[in-house]
Amino acid sequence: MPPKNLLGFGKMSDQKNNPAKQALPQNAISPRRAEDFPEWFQQVIKAADMAENSEVRGCMVIKPWGYGVWEQIQSQMDKLFKKTGHKNAYFPLLIPVSYMEREASHVDGFATECAVVTHHRLEAVKQPDGSVKMKPAGELAEPYIIRPTSETIIGAAFARWVSSYRDLPLLINQWCNVMRWEMRPRLFLRTAEFLWQEGHTAHETSDEAVKETLLMLDVYESFMRDQLALPVIKGEKTESERFPGALSTYCVETMVQDRKAIQAGTSHFLGQNFAKACGIQFQGRSGSQEHAWTTSWGVSTRMIGTMIMTHADDDGMIMPPRIAPTHVVIVPITPKEDTRDAVLAMAQDFAKRLGERSFAGRQIEVEVDARDKNGGEKSWEWIKKGVPVRIEIGPRDMQEGKVALARRDRAHKQKDFLLVEEALEKLPSILQEIQDSLLARAREHQNAHMKKIDSLEEFKKFFTPTNEDKPEIHGGFALCHWAGSKDDEAKIKADLKVTIRCVPFADSFKESGTCFVSGKPSKQRVIFAKSY
């Protein structure tokens, strides 16, 4: 079996026209990435047992292995938020419609996707056929919407809490569920209900608020890079992609394996818009009444979808070790009854000793899979779940005092036979190596599909599937000079489903040139891409 080229789609589509295609590794995800990327994504989630659709339209059930990733994200990010001075609080799930109306573009932005609560009880109503059905009763004087985001309800609280410049800055974060009625839901990436954190802060000056907005974008960038192995690009959204009610929206964007972009997190400078809408006023240093300057920033369970689309392969999920709910699984191989207990005891002992070691600030999480099942079957389950390291211990290994170690970032049959002490010693650095290799691969893939494009013709070609290529996998990040109008942007979106993902911050994008649509001068390149 050749070494896996996880992100080499070129090679994979070659395989499709190749008789070797029939020799799929046993248990691989079907379809493969190169065959049908969106369906492969759903199948990886299923195979990894991370989430599933529920009968509630657009709402998913996050299963323990998927929720375990969210728990890691939550506890690790929470530390970063606290380190930067934020405190958690909790605000109502329901928002009066009149609150949403306070900020005109905000209500327009969310009106088409609100779950509306109109009644507060159910009543048994006799049906024509004699049966009884529960119907909504107790109509509310004013309907509520389930929060799609909490600027207005948190703004109302901030208005009560702030009266002097001494009360500022107010640095609050909330972990919660939100709801946006999605017409085309997709597990993790776009669900009607999702879990997220939303930071909300109020400041004395515009400068301070902008600084906060950018600080939290930095927190997102480093977290996603270092913990999720996602090489995100920081930048600013254009006006047409801004959060409804924001003065500027900053984002972190990344490229997944089908070369589309995903916006993994956003940070908004809200100016005084929401402070005026919600009445967040304070007595300033000079004694005058002033409106606060506010920000909001958030990331969601979408990050999990982004990780899957970035790191998974045709065998299933690959978990970046720093975010994996379990770092190492130990699969005892017990073919014979007479050595079974001894092998299990060795596995338990190894697990105990490994669990006393730490990696990246956490105790190493080890699981011994002692289920009464065939060893190969168990190994495959863990491959699909993407556990970073599998350790198999069989009767012969036991005799030799060795363990067989397989890394999820390598071909699954490649095993290193290590002495117990050696394995214990090396595992923390092996986990970091896997972490690094995932980031390096994702970065390489992203770099390989970023292209400077300077003409409309080339642009169209870049974003149009060709015969040689897969219909789903083409394009990438087009780096273009841009000085076009909002209408130009809208036309590109309508024609090619391509949008400006961001105006990136990095110096490498700063150079003078000419907009490929309007012909006007431009000072830097922006990133165009198709996106999720």
Next chain:
Amino acid sequence: MPPKNLLGFGKMSDQKNNPAKQALPQNAISPRRAEDFPEWFQQVIKAADMAENSEVRGCMVIKPWGYGVWEQIQSQMDKLFKKTGHKNAYFPLLIPVSYMEREASHVDGFATECAVVTHHRLEAVKQPDGSVKMKPAGELAEPYIIRPTSETIIGAAFARWVSSYRDLPLLINQWCNVMRWEMRPRLFLRTAEFLWQEGHTAHETSDEAVKETLLMLDVYESFMRDQLALPVIKGEKTESERFPGALSTYCVETMVQDRKAIQAGTSHFLGQNFAKACGIQFQGRSGSQEHAWTTSWGVSTRMIGTMIMTHADDDGMIMPPRIAPTHVVIVPITPKEDTRDAVLAMAQDFAKRLGERSFAGRQIEVEVDARDKNGGEKSWEWIKKGVPVRIEIGPRDMQEGKVALARRDRAHKQKDFLLVEEALEKLPSILQEIQDSLLARAREHQNAHMKKIDSLEEFKKFFTPTNEDKPEIHGGFALCHWAGSKDDEAKIKADLKVTIRCVPFADSFKESGTCFVSGKPSKQRVIFAKSY
């Protein structure tokens, strides 16, 4: 000032008829506990800055200091759940009405308090006066309710997950928000939206499920006793107080300072009711199709209200150290400009060294309150928040290498002057002493107001305010022999607002006697009380 008698209501009501009443300690909560207990409770929450009402009917905003307690509860309980083999997952917020209808008593139990989602967008509608209002649009074919509890939606998932006895037991927990439309909301105790955890498990046999139900009740009991300093009593609910759809409901009950009972947590044995309603079936060991046996168990933000009503005093909240978001606050006293920096430096240094020590498995959480405010004012804020230990450091303390230490479970003017090293050394055990003293006081109070009652006349007297007593504070736990009917129970509830809180497990309640209402023989005493 006399030493505080935190739980001695007798003494406190004496004070009311006493000229000393005018000499209230500066900044005490108004009204005092003995004057108006429910209002005192609201005022403590306000003074401690833990939560506040929002404009959304019955929904509270949990402020950082209150949410910090919830974060501690969550992280500490979560460890206990995981230790007992449970994994977290997340299920949809919305439940189709038809799901609720699957279990008849369940839907009846919750129908009167459901928030109902009937529409999925808002539409601008022009008003007669020319203005525009957003109105619900996009009516749903089937309405959803916001989960008041998740048996039916989690049951639907379990039905998908379970097919063989090998898939059992299934041990799942969910941390989330739920909603029950409350007509008389009260911060923390009874809010329309609240935060909780709900455990849901499925088992092969009835025995196993009952064992699980009781195991989790034990987890609740020990957590509440050891971490929240709440002396809860374990027992079973009578049929009339059972969870809608359960075969048996077990609970932990405790007495707060006005002698009323609070149910702090429940654990339900659901038999096969929900398994049949939701279709949770599996192939048993003998090959036949069987229905699983399920349980559910939960505790909520109500525990925070219970702690406040149990531990707070007329100066504000008292946090049990093991659950306090901050263990120790350091208030630098800086009256003179020339020693200010040195005092602040000493405070920071002390905080740093203290923060390296641990208490009850956590790093000691220390905060230096360096705000530009009067020291006395700052100290009072922390007294009200109930931080377990306050340390003041002034210029003279600094010269002597000492700190002034005040414990929140003692009179607030009582200070110990300790050498720095001594203070660092002793603080972990001082924190445990405070924890122990809070539990001992609460237990003493509970014991003092539990009374064996054997006649209806005495029973009525016990639960009727007298002239000597405060109108709100009377009664307690009446320990009575009981063999009455459901109707007898309902009559007592209607006449006296008193219910059977539980049939306690402890041996001390087991003795033969005669029911004080029906005259029938009884094998044990039950607990009657008024309750929140």
